[in-house]
Every structure is written in structure tokens, then in C-alpha cells.
Amino acid sequence: MARLPEYLRALHNLAETGNETVSSEGLANAAGVNSAKLRKDLSHLGSYGTRGVGYDVALLIEQIEYVLGLTQRRAVALVGVGNLGHALAGYDGFASRGFRIAALLDADPARVGEEIHGMVVRHVDELPQVAAEESIAIGVIATPASAAQRVADQLVAVGVTSILNFAPCVLSVPDGVDVRKVDLAIELQILSFHEHRKASLTGLPGTGGSALTALPGGLVVTEGQEAIGT
């Protein structure tokens, strides 16, 4: 489940504040989800809480970390050290949660050799050597969209089976390779959509429960009432 990392973070917070056990409702609040959903998720793991008491925080952390495969520190190769790549290279949230940036790579010869956060940028064509030096578990693509597919192919060629893609484009990869995409601009556009929706609702008070937003060409769009679950 995609919610496990969120639970894990909440659990670490609870552990730091000295909690030994936590109820499903307490953890659900800390993670921002429904308590029933959380219990079902945890029961799916097979993890046991004790009825009447709750979950053992330390034990639960251990279990979730094992399921997520965080018991081994995974090596990450970061390709593209532009604006975003720079920030990712220095992002301490990676190191603190079991990931180690093992290599910085870029296709621009002008950037090769540059030192970023104590690590030297190497050329992306050196990927085979890098992969030979240490087993790369995950590749992160922070290049422009035009280079992303090429980089993905290179990552796949050296055996990387998990890719985190920040480039605004769809990657085609063979079966067995997992790709997750993060597009910062898309997040803003979704927020913009909600802004637009809210503005339409307050601006057209007569439309009531089923608001209709007129489109330029005379077309209409029917929108939900309160909580749009995007």
C-alpha cells in the first residue's frame, strides 16, 4: 500500500515523543486517514496490535520498515543536476529515511566534475561503471523532458528496475520496471482547478447544489458538490 510510508513517518514522530503504544485512532489522526482504513491496512500486513491497548510503536516500525524493504540502505543514482537535481542531491529527507545517493550524473560536459554536497558529478555515459561499482537500486531522473526517455533507457540497460521520474513526460519501459512520476507543475494545476471551482461557486450563488460552470463555447461541465476527491 502507498500509505505505509505515511504511517511510518507518523510512527517515528510518536516514538520520538516517547510513546510506546498507539491506538489505531491516534495513529490514524497523525497520518491523516480514517481509523478503520488504517486498521485494515495493518491487518493486511499481518501485524498484530493488542485489543484494548493498541499497537506497539517500536514493533510496528520494525514491521513496516521490513515490508518496505528499508532494512537495507538502498543506493540511488540521480541523473540531472540542474535546478531540481541540485536540491534533490542535498535533500536530507533521503538520507534520514534509508536512502543513499550513490552517484550524481549529468549529460552536460560542463557540469561533469562539479562537486555538489561533497559528491562529484560524473557523465551519464559512465552509468555502467557506476552500476558495476555498487548495486544501484533506484534511478531518479531530474532532467529536461527531452532527455528523460534516453536516460530511462540507459538506467534500464544497467539493470535498474525502479525509476522516479521528475521530467514532465511519460516514460516507456519494459515490463518489470516500476516508474513513479512526480510533476510539480501538475500539482499546482490541480490546486488551480480547485481555486477555479471555488471561485465559480461563490461567484454564481444561484446555481445551488449542482453547480454548472459555463465554458467558453457554450458547453457546460457538471461538477460535484463539496469534496472533489482528486
Add this chain to the structure above:
Amino acid sequence: MARLPEYLRALHNLAETGNETVSSEGLANAAGVNSAKLRKDLSHLGSYGTRGVGYDVALLIEQIEYVLGLTQRRAVALVGVGNLGHALAGYDGFASRGFRIAALLDADPARVGEEIHGMVVRHVDELPQVAAEESIAIGVIATPASAAQRVADQLVAVGVTSILNFAPCVLSVPDGVDVRKVDLAIELQILSFHEHRKASLTGLPGTGGSALTALPGGLVVTEGQEAIGT
């Protein structure tokens, strides 16, 4: 729908390569989704394509941009100019897609006054003045988790109703305020989970279709077979 921005990006690509119309299948491929799903999404908008031909690219772009509220250029306030904030301030994907970073803010007095990408950092307590100067539509939080809730409260206080949160914590905001969260470490952890799953499957060839991954305490977790839809 959360997929509209993805369609929009694909449409812009198509427009640049000179396409005037596009079929649902063509656009679906470019956006990485099923063609039936795309058609259903678009029909939900009320947008009309022409049967036998496809969708008019320019018209569709116009419609989607309107629905997303991108016809007006929205002002974004970015709070927290650390590693990530720096990168976001310089991320050209924002400007190119209708967003304008209207203010950079930080709570650290040492950072106030610094110039980043041609913009001066102001103190976060100046938020009311900033909001008075121009209408802030969206707030972006790129602070440490410990400061995020406080910043969120300040944003809400000046009337911001959409927040993009990069801090690894859950924000509590009043009804009517939309929050989207992006946690880069969580994305990596999800990939780590998939890596772990794949490793377990190949390492335990006898378990067959319903693989059981033994947990440290003798507990077991049942995992799906191929595509885990996280």
C-alpha cells in the same frame, strides 16, 4: 479530474509538432492512459470531439485550460527557500504553465534579503503585506516539518485557500482550504517496496503465484501477483 493536467501537457506537445486533431487513442498513448478512460474524462467535461475525426487540439487545450482555471495567471507565494525552495523558485515549469512566483518568504532572518533568481526574499511575517500587494492564489510550503503548520496557519490567515505542502507532515486546515502534499521520500519508499517485492519473488521461486514474505516475528504478509496498484 487529476488527469487533466497530463492531457494538457500531451496536447501542448501535439500542438507543437503541428497536429491539428488527435484521436482519443493517440492522445491516450501520449498521456499514458487507456483510451476509454480518456474519452470518459473528456465527455465529463462536456467537450465534444467529432466522431470519425477526433478532437481539435487547439479547442481542447482551450477548454481544459479554462476548466483548470489557467486562463488567469495565478500568483504563488513560496515559503521556505532552503534546498528545495531554491529549486522551486527557479523551476521554469511553473512559469511556462501559467503560474507566477509572486513572493519568496522565509522565517530565517539570515535568508531575508537574499536575492534568488531575481527575486528578493522577504520575511514570512510580511505575508499580510505581500497578500495586500497582490492576490495570492496558492501557497507553497517548502519549510522543515516543524515550521509547516505555523506557515500554513499564516497562509490561511491571509486568505490563501490552496496549499502545496512539501513538508513531511500532515497539515490541519479549516474546511474550504485545499492541501496537496508531495513527499519526495515517500515516493522513494514506495519504489523501495516494489524492489523488495521483486527481490522476494525471484528469491523464493517455490512460493508460486501467491507469494508469502516471511516477516521477522514469524508473521506473514500476502502480496498480490503482478501489478500492485499503488
Add this chain to the structure above:
DNA sequence: CGCGATTTGTGCACGTCTTCACAAGCGCCT
């Protein structure tokens, strides 16, 4: 003018996710 090729829009069925509600179990207090 008519026909076939092509593509949209959508009814329907299926699987997944979510939520409620409650029985089962555990610990504590008397």
C-alpha cells in the same frame, strides 16, 4: 447520393477501495 471506414460517447459489468458497525479479545480494577 450512398456506403464504408473510422472514431466518439456511453451503458454495463467487474473489481477495488472505503466506511460503518459490531463481535471478539485483552487488560485493569475491584
Add this chain to the structure above:
DNA sequence: AGGCGCTTGTGAAGACGTGCACAAATCGCG
């Protein structure tokens, strides 16, 4: 030892999203 309150785990119902498959509609060509 017994009962009481609290919490987990889960069955069932409902909402939701997804994808197939096909009818309706439009264009181009003969």
C-alpha cells in the same frame, strides 16, 4: 475471580473507478 471498558480485527454494504464493447455519428470516396 469476575466484570467492565477499551481497542482491534473483520464482515458487509456502498461508492467509486476502470475497461470492454457497441451503437451513434461523421467524413471521404466512388
